[in-house]
Amino acid sequence: MGVSLTDVATGQQLFGLNDDRYFTPASTMKLFSLYAGLRLLPDSLPSLHYVVRPDSLVFWGTGDPTLLHGDVPSARALTFLQNRPEKLFYAEVPTVAAFGPGWSWDDYNYYFQPERGAFPVYGHTVRFYGKAGQPLPRVYPRFFRPLTELAPAGAANPAEDHVRRTPLENRFTVFPTTKNWVDETPFRTSSALLLQLLQDTLRRPVLPTPFRLRPQDAVYTLRGLPVDSLYRRMLRVSDNFLAEQLLLMCSSSLRLDSLNTARAIQVVQQRYLQGLPDHPTWVDGSGLSRLNLVTPRTLTALLLRLHQEVEEPRLLSLLAAGGGQGTLRRRYRPVAGKPWLWGKTGTLTNNHNLVGYVRTKSGRLLAFSFLNNNLPGDDAPVRAEMERILTQVRERL
Template identity: 40%
Template structure:
């Protein structure tokens, strides 16, 4: 066997180490070529952070300390708040029985008659009572989030918040013989024709009056948010339960009972895969209910920031559950810290089942195609802003957390996504 001197062995080891360091440095330089001066991402505000979950260190960052509008990646904050505060199943309502009479309070649970979710057995539950009272005394919030655009009020992605949602706070419109038919039946007599140039059914801003133009009607099935109120809820609930529900202002007593509902995982999956704003907002209200038996988004966000998120690199400016508000501001490095927190408390298989997979599911189904999915993350898009936050698995089977945030660009989001894909493919193939 050939023998080597100690000096020769040391030289060989140093050569290998030196080669490894140069290779790593070269990768970083090449990655910077995709993101730095002269690249597509030089022409608008871009932030990127890549974090090695095994080594627990940042591999690359660009503008990771700057604040960006996160859009729907805000839902990751809501998700973390929920998994740290809620159990395996929802609390549908809180109630006080008194013989054949019952008074109940909402918890923000969005499931009742919402088309995207399993159903709680509320009709069976209320069957035992002759007199049903509904109180909103625990509601201390607003129908719209802080900073939502007012003229989104008739789009389904901007349904109102309420203490006890029903039908997702949406009226359903279907095409019957080229005429719109609206449900629930409470709104059927509120649908009128109009000369306004609208393509489908819309709602008046201040009332539950709906309208369409027969000449421009496109015939597509749709959902339109209705104006929520205690009175509207008791009317809709009465029709569903086939019993009169009476408005009440009774305060929620400490001595009350709770009715459990559907599994929370169904909410998480729908919120993250489909980027469902309605579920996101109500999950945050459910966290508020669990903490305070009060429905207050602002108070809940403040609590979550001070308890579970106090150690983020940069304090998030977080104002709603869904990311509809442009007042939300987060830094890429704080987003990476957040997803690492989620990663540490949740099994991989469950987490990656909830998140959209590139080329496979949810909001990533049409992007980041590959024979084997390598991107798992939450997207966020509003006009001029597109972000992606999550995880990337490389060909060497390493897992990285990343945050890729783009704000204030003057072109289509599809163009930004194409350039982002080039960056993430490089990371996949070289790290």
């Protein structure tokens, strides 16, 4: 266990326990991704880059994940491409591998680990809507309906999943239940599949082309959703895909010809995060990787920087509020109708962490990091004890 507690107004550390030791931070690393976005992105997301030539429009991805996304949807790029009079050509830019370093390969089937990419559509997941008594669910996008089949009678389903995808191809097996259900399953990405999905959606041809910028090309950027709509969803419900794509967009803002997570991380650390108490090992945007390492006092120092650089009402509105929404909706209930804790959880098997801000009874705002690693079995007792301690912090300070 590692704990760090600091007064936001004065910067005075009030308590530290193992706060200089490195921990697996899990999804608390999304606060680093937030900081990267705040530093490198404008007020609206870059949806795509494009150049216009005499009879053609060549476009390529920025990493923006919102095109036809199920939870943070944007139709801006869709409308733009549908209405252009030129022929459409998609240029594939160099980008990162589909999975990040240190990710668990056998989580490929689960909604929280979609593949990364330069030009995502549908959040790189297929949504299934099952109804009791109907063997096959409704499938969105419909493109994947012919690739969905019912499991044979008596087929083993040890994980009790509604849907299983074969590891190396887009074939989905449905296990029927007696209840209504909704499930998301990532699909395998490829350039060929992206072109098929774009053509089906746009209802017009989209042709591949090599990525080659000419000296005379003027590069334009189509702007999309306000950045806070992505930050809020990413932090409140701990959306891994949005966090990964956020770092790719940050990379796109640095160079137009490649998307590279490591490059974005390097720039943010060298330009903006010098002077942290301990240098973090930061390898992905979401915290899915167990290669990430950070100390409690460094996370608290990041919270102080965020508070200094972002207006407090905006900053707190981006985080999950205790008893309100997201990953904290069932704990840290408001007092007299007002929230008193805002934070970011971080959970992997055998690890549970919470970092954020506490408004005390006396009105002070405190930044805290509370990290718990290597927990055997159920983490419910640890969650309960954290809530008891942080409630005492609120009451006594």
